[in-house]
Amino acid sequence: MSMLFLLFHFKNLFTERACCRRQSHIIYIGKDISGSPVNVDVGVCRTHCGQSAPSASLEAGLMTSKYSSVLDFLRHKKTRHLHPSSSSGAAAPGSPSCGLSSTCEPAGVRVDRVMLYEGLREVEIIEDCHCEAKMSRCVRAPSLKTYFSETPYESVIDAGKCVGSKGAPEGFSCVPTKFDSTFIETPNKVELIQTVAQCKLMEGCYRIPYVEYHYEITYNDDGVKVESLREIDVGRCLGSCTSGSRCLLRSASDLGECLLWAEGQGNACVPQDYESHTFLSQQGQIRTVLAITSCLCQS
Known part of the structure; x- marks a missing residue:
């Protein structure tokens, strides 16, 4: 593979990613065992270009950087970001960084475990971002x-996620409906990690x-x-409820903008209906297990 081809290929790849990148996003997660505050840079994927990325050539960037070759540059692309090769690669202010058919999403997440005064806490940290194609179905x-x-x-591990709710009815979203699990080895024991196995468009x-x-x-x-x-499938209630769950009036020029919301039922997703399963236990006692059949929002 020639150096010219690498330059051309990387130029196109970088033009797609130039405005979709990780930015610092520091959050406070609590206090450590000494009582000192703990702040973590969890990162965020920038979703719009704006005019923050001035025009500069790839070749000029390589000449002024510490990298001696394109291959070396590719090896360090997670920690070094150059600007697009021409002004045509930069989007106009306010335009989506990944185009209309994709969004700027995390490409990889690192799970760190931080010991706090209250106990161990897992923190998900975005390591890199990329343009991810929008899905019309869930x-x-x-x-x-x-x-x-x-x-x-x-x-x-591939923990999985649910994507795609384009054109979904009001109040519906693409959510996990079936879970799986996988084992990982740790310094102390083997742990079970929950993963998303199936998604569906739900309320x-x-x-x-x-x-x-x-x-x-x-x-x-x-x-x-x-x-x-x-x-026995006893069921579980998942999801969230918002105080304004129904849009009564939308903007004629922008259907995504709601002008008038109807009040919702609260912010707690709880069981609504049950059915009972009665059987004789090993000890010869009659036992009844209640199973959730439906859920609703309740304040």
């Missing part, structure tokens, strides 16, 4: 997370399956005692 997309970074126990407050197993005692026609395993 699908599960890959989402890489790194655990125990820069240690012998470093693990990268803000919704029910997901949650299976429990119970031993059940029954008797056959001959009066012989039989022990079996009973599977």
Whole structure:
């Protein structure tokens, strides 16, 4: 592969990424065991170009940088960002950085564990950003997370995420409806990490399956005692509710702008209806398990 091809290829790649990059975003997460405040730079993906990126050539950037070659530059692209090669690569003020068909999203997340006075807390830190294609339908997309970074126990897993709710009805969004899990090794033990397995377009407050197993005692026609395993989907309520959940009037020029909101039912997603499952336990006692059949927003 020639150096000229590398320059041309990297120029196009960089033009796509120039205005989609990680910026510092420092948050306060609590106090450490000594009582000192702990601030963490979790990062944020910049979503618009504006006019903050002046025109500069790739070749000039390489000449003035510490890198001696394009290959060296590519190796350090996570920590070094140059400007587009020409002014045509920069978007007009206010225009989307990734075009109309994609958005600026995290490309990789690192999960750090910080010891605070209240206990251990996990903090997700954006490491890099990229232009991600918009999806017209609700699908599960890959989402890489790194655990125990820069240690012998470093693990990268696809935790998954839900994307795509373009044109969704008011009050609906693309959310996880099925979860999976994976094991990672740690310095102290093996841990179970929850991952997103399936997504669906749902209302803000919704029910997901949650299976429990119970031993059940029954008797056959001959009066012989039989022990079996009973599977019960008890369900869980997920999602969030907003105080203004319904738009009564939208702008004629911009359908994304709501001019008048109707008051919602509150901000707690709780069980609405139940059904009961009654069976005989291993100890010969009658046991009843309640299963959620629907959820609603309640203040």
